[in-house]
Amino acid sequence: MNFVDKLRSRWREADSLVCVGLDPDPARFPETLLDEPDALFVFCRDIVDATAEFACAFKPQIAYFAAHNGGEQALQRLIAHVAAAHPDVPVVLDAKRGDIGSTAEQYAAEAFDRFGADAVTLNPYMGRDSADPFLRRGDRGCIFLCHTSNPGARDFQELDVGGEPLYQRIARAIAADWNDAGNCGLVLGATFPEELGVIRGIVGDMPLLIPGIGAQGGDVEAVVRHGATADGTGLMINSSRGILYASSGPDYAAAAAEAARALRDTVNLCRQARR
Numbered sequence: 001m002n003f004v005d006k007l008r009s010r011w012r013e014a015d016s017l018v019c020v021g022l023d024p025d026p027a028r029f030p031e032t033l034l035d036e037p038d039a040l041f042v043f044c045r046d047i048v049d050a051t052a053e054f055a056c057a058f059k060p061q062i063a064y065f066a067a068h069n070g071g072e073q074a075l076q077r078l079i080a081h082v083a084a085a086h087p088d089v090p091v092v093l094d095a096k097r098g099d100i101g102s103t104a105e106q107y108a109a110e111a112f113d114r115f116g117a118d119a120v121t122l123n124p125y126m127g128r129d130s131a132d133p134f135l136r137r138g139d140r141g142c143i144f145l146c147h148t149s150n151p152g153a154r155d156f157q158e159l160d161v162g163g164e165p166l167y168q169r170i171a172r173a174i175a176a177d178w179n180d181a182g183n184c185g186l187v188l189g190a191t192f193p194e195e196l197g198v199i200r201g202i203v204g205d206m207p208l209l210i211p212g213i214g215a216q217g218g219d220v221e222a223v224v225r226h227g228a229t230a231d232g233t234g235l236m237i238n239s240s241r242g243i244l245y246a247s248s249g250p251d252y253a254a255a256a257a258e259a260a261r262a263l264r265d266t267v268n269l270c271r272q273a274r275r
């Protein structure tokens with residue numbers, strides 16, 4: 001099953017738009033993991049197993065693994081664990097890749113063959129040829145940065161390019177010209193809900209990855225109101241720190257599960273309110 005079909009069936013089966021972000025920071029791990037030599041993997045595996053029933057997707061951010069010796073092996077094993085234990089939950093590797101075609105071929109092999117991710121985040125700044133090695137893998141998802149969640153998103157993404165802001169041009173080009181295989185998605189920050197609504201109008205029911213709730217201040221109700229599709233889906237609403245560090249004690253996995261469940265329920269109340 002391709003990425004978009006897998007995501008759509010997960011939205012339906014789990015009745016959840018929550019994407020659980022996996023950004024493991026050893027400085028925030030519970031004391032019980034201090035002597036654990038495989039702590040990156042163990043922490044994330046416990047979070048995955050505890051939160052899977054509430055998740056429409058998992059999003060490991062590659063930097064949190066690659067920053068540590070052995071971290072990439074831990075990421076590889078973690079994604080293999082998701083595929084084995086929770087095969088219905090797609091994995092979006094947050095790597096924000098983008099380079100000339102020959103290098104992009106290697107990045108596509110890294111994301112899809114080495115790590116086995118269902119989808120990867122990409123930076124569209126270098127243009128179509130930099131995306132082609134990913135787009136050609138029609139069974140995998142290509143999720144392009146469009147309007148990011150950070151304050152600096154305004155620096156370049158909102159610049160006027162011939163009558164419209166750059167982020168809208170990006171969305172229009174990807175929806176009209178890059179999505180032949182139907183495997184594209186976009187990253188829109190929860191911190192810019194009105195821009196999210198404009199993009200939903202441009203791209204139809206394309207899946208949108210929405211980081212920026214919780215610690216970054218994005219508002220869940222506004223995200224759902226502006227970003228959901230007519231059938232009340234279309235979104236992967238990501239929370240990383242808000243779920244991972246719900247407790248700093250030995251009950252971290254149970255607390256993460258409760259945070260994911262609470263977010264799913266909040267999102268679903270917002271979905272019901274707009275019907």
Ligand SMILES: O=c1ccn([C@@H]2O[C@H](COP(=O)(O)O)[C@@H](O)[C@H]2O)c(=O)[nH]1
Pocket residue numbers: 021023061094147148149150187188189211212213214215216238239240241242
């Ligand atoms: O525009 C963007 C794109 C990606 N991210 C990533 O999402 C998570 C957010 O973490 P929180 O702890 O829920 O704030 C993190 O991995 C970022 O690298 C983003 O925040 N904004």
